[in-house]
Amino acid sequence: MVLLQLKHFNGVSHCPSVNPWIQRRERRAQKIMCLQAQSVAPSRTQRIMESISVSGEVGGAGGTYSYEALKKLDRVWSTICSAQTIVQEPQQVVSSIPGLFSQSDLANKAVDTFDVIVCGGTLGIFIATALSFKGLRVAIVERNILKGREQEWNISRKELLELVESGILVEDDIVQVIAAKFNPNRCGFEGKGEIWVEDILNLGVSPVKLIEIVKKRFLSLGGVIFERRSASNICIYEDAAVIQLVEDNVLSSRLIIDAMGNFSPVVKQIRRGRKPDGVCLVVGSCARGFKDNLTSDVICSSSSVKKVGDSEVQLFWEAFPSGSGPTDRTTYMFTYIDPQLGSPKLEELLEDYWDLMPEYQGVSLDNLEILRVVYGIFPTYRDSPLPAAFNRVIQFGDASGIQSPVSFGGFGSLTRHLGRLSTGIYEAISGDFVDSYSLSLLNPYMPNLSASWLFQRAMSAKQQSNISPDFINELLYVNFQSMQRLGDPVLRPFLQDVIKFGPLAKTLGLVMLSKPQILPSIFKQVGIPVLVDWSGHFFMLGYYTFLSTFADPLIRSLLSALPSRMKYEWKRHLEAWKYGAGMDYKL
Template identity: 70%
Template sequence: MAKLGGFSSNGVFISSLPMITSARKFCLLPQATGPSKTQRIMESIPAAEEAGGAGGAYSYNALKRLDSLWSTICNDSAVQEPKKMVSNVSGLFRESEQAEKCIDMFDVVVCGGTLGIFIATALSSKGLRVGIVEKSILRGREQEWNISRKELLELVDVGVLTEDDIYHITANSFNPNRCGFEGKGDIWVNDILNLGISPAKLIEIMRDRFTCIGGIIFEGCIVSHVTIFEDAAVLELADGKILSASLIIDAMGNFSPIVRQIRNGKKPDGVCLVVGSCCRGFEQNSTSDVIYSSASVKKVGRSEAQYFWEAFPAGSGPLERTTYMFTYLYPEPGCPLLEELLEDYWELMPKYQGVSLEDLEVLRVIFGIFPTYRDGPLPAAFDRVLQFGDASSIQSPVSFGGFGSLTRHLGRLSSGIHEAFDNDFLDAQSLSLLNPYMPNLSASWLFQRAMSGKSQSGVSPTFVNELLYANFKSMEKLGDPILRPFLQDVIQFGPLVKTLGLVMISQPLIIPSIFKKVGLPVLIEWSGHFVMLGIYTFLSSYIDPLIRPLLKTLPAKERYEWRRKLEAWTYGSGLDYKL
């Protein structure tokens, strides 16, 4: 369920990244006036070099900038028309004036390198000429990403990683892993988010592999505009450089300017706010928390929040541990700021971990905004432009696990993109088949709504904790085939039916509160996705085996479309997941 650990997602995620050897203990003394605890802690940590992508920036000023952005999202009642990043023109690129100014021509250009380098390397290994445009320096941050070995092996299957690479990038491993519910009980599992991998080492390996097979990286380059011709897509950079490609892959994350244009500045349907830190001084540091839910909602400013926690040993030292606190919200006036959440975090984290904050050395401060939309995945809106990763809204609206989503879908997407390129199926309709409707992803929306902290009349403030405990206990009773897929972001029809059935039998009094909590319109919408989940499961299980042998007999266009349809059935039903 929880892939927040490690924050590989390309939401707006920023951390304070000091040199670990420079960290020191920070004693929190009560002050009636002056800077907040958060400001004093962050300003006491020496600055380090920034990295691009999620978690690469730092400082208290970065926190204030992100809070300003978050406030704008919450308070804007009217849709603000975003900058027009993509435009269509008639005619051929090779006959245009821009062709004379083009400095390089590619088969594919990937915008955004932190996660984009994976799809870029996969496509390069298939023989395509690929370039990457990265607005800063293409390197991974110091804060680890948490994932399971099973998921990393999916990258080995695609061919972008080797098993030897997994050994070199693994900074830490730990078992068992807890799913805890305050005041109710714990459930323990093994091999779920139990590896801490170094993004710095991983991206370095990917970068070397990409350049060795002919890939080119343009660093410190900001995308200014994309022009779609009949025969090419032209990328204009802020420094005046012009690149052309048959296909542009937008891997610039949730806040991609191209995505903003497609969505016309629409507010996110939901947001996860995350704060946390990596500290030294934890004596008990051999296990992890995949998820730990607080007993009840908490008043934060003018709003209410249900807090959830994660905790993982850090690979940088035996006494170092990363802890996250997060909450699900709908962006509206009165929502808490990240700094307000951090103030709560410094107060609540010591109780959660059984330590004194004065005995810890704060190494990093972590904070981020992860928005999501109900209509994900996002179909292609332009010819020759495809959203990838978080920009495509293909990540879970519960866990926001961008890296886990990448490992799951990279093989499907790289093969599909290569087939589309080979056959010149680069129109928006054909590209949209690569980001199809997936009912298991849409069904996850109910879980986010149910886990939000906003109170409703007649719903107990302890409802979320009780609901989660009832669901997890039911899945534990039903065994690994039910529990493990859910913990790794895969919703399947059979396990979902069994879990809901057992919860209704064992906890019938909780059902009315679910109706009150999420509302009838959301339940009706969810029911449609639930039915489609069952239909996709049937189609993938029984119709797919009948159609697949016939694909080779079809014309190229129909073969491409049917392959994408079969993939949508399999991935949309969660049947791609194998224990």
């Protein structure tokens, strides 16, 4: 345009030919300038995150809020996606050493001795306190300062009271840690309809207050905390487990509990760096300025599959009032995917989140004050829970993989299993049943957990699929409609991550009768091999239900006459049947 204007200004009525080489060079220079401008210009996510104070960061899942931490996690995620089968050769943290432990092996360094050492304090503080309450000498090793994150945990009162039953809290503590209460709670399906329930994830618990209270109780029971410490290696002897801390401390115990979360170095070693079978990506924010802030969304599904980055994803939402202020609200956007090249990064999801969240909540982004940006990667493996791979070492919490592969509700799973695990671990230590087989009985096969795999697969968008883009939303709506028709005994356990044989069979039967035309799409979505594998877990779910209902009372009456090891093993089998069939759940 400038050239044409100059020519016309000089009285020339036509545009002479220009050297093609010069044209190509100019276009190339312009392209480079555009790319440089794009690389320099910060994304909306970066601008928002860098404008927020991140003084409350504590590390761990959901505990970091900075843009730098987001980029670091995205690099980890890119490494997982680009790997074929093995992500990377893991560091050998745990080693087994034949013979008895001798302090002379450590050049006469001072050794602190405990019954149990818990590695990882955010969730580990709960099992540590429960074991201290039973009279064991327990230590916690935490690489950061042991404190809770700012972002609240959502749970029901029924689940929270299980901490009282385990001796961790008293009733008065419950009142102190609840930051927000809200009812009713919605399950929504865009363009289809919604279902309302009461008392499901309807409490916002302050992790800061909760962990502060539990920490004080742990210390009052004689517990010891090593903060800002991390283990360089763990040596397993015949009579002890020894931890060498990076800071030169040496700790010895009868048992080590790995509570270091989804990315525990011990778990990486056990799984040999294997790529996860599935991943849930979560992004969201806590913001101020919501006017309608009295109810929550347990789950809301988008109407159809959407393109994020180079991948097709099905997006889901959760939203909860926050206790930090009457107009404060946390909204999460999440998706289930297979880790592979082209999978969206967390920052790409956040860029879409800023566009979609205001529409979802009916509020302008300009009218909100963003308090925190939250994000996380939650890997899952089909062979979960993770059995013990070493003597004297057991996984707990997220590290064990015992949480649901659909909700990844680590805190809810913790409260549900805490009583069972604290009792079992205490009995294992008391009877010296700390070999890998005996410890594996504490994290047994649970068919209801394995059956949940089908739900994650059904909720994951397939790439380049001939399935209707609104299929997942339609499938969820049909299932929830059926569960609502069948009543609370069917709907409520499912919403609290408990899969039971009877309710599941009734739901599947009603779906097939009321919406048979959806079945071919289900086969296409999840695939025949997955359905065949799931059928085995469904059968085992029924079998465990039968065993827990009819065999458990008979065997339990005979336990007192059994030798101590056999008694320990049979008690663990009875628990596996009960919890693996969801028979522990009470309305």
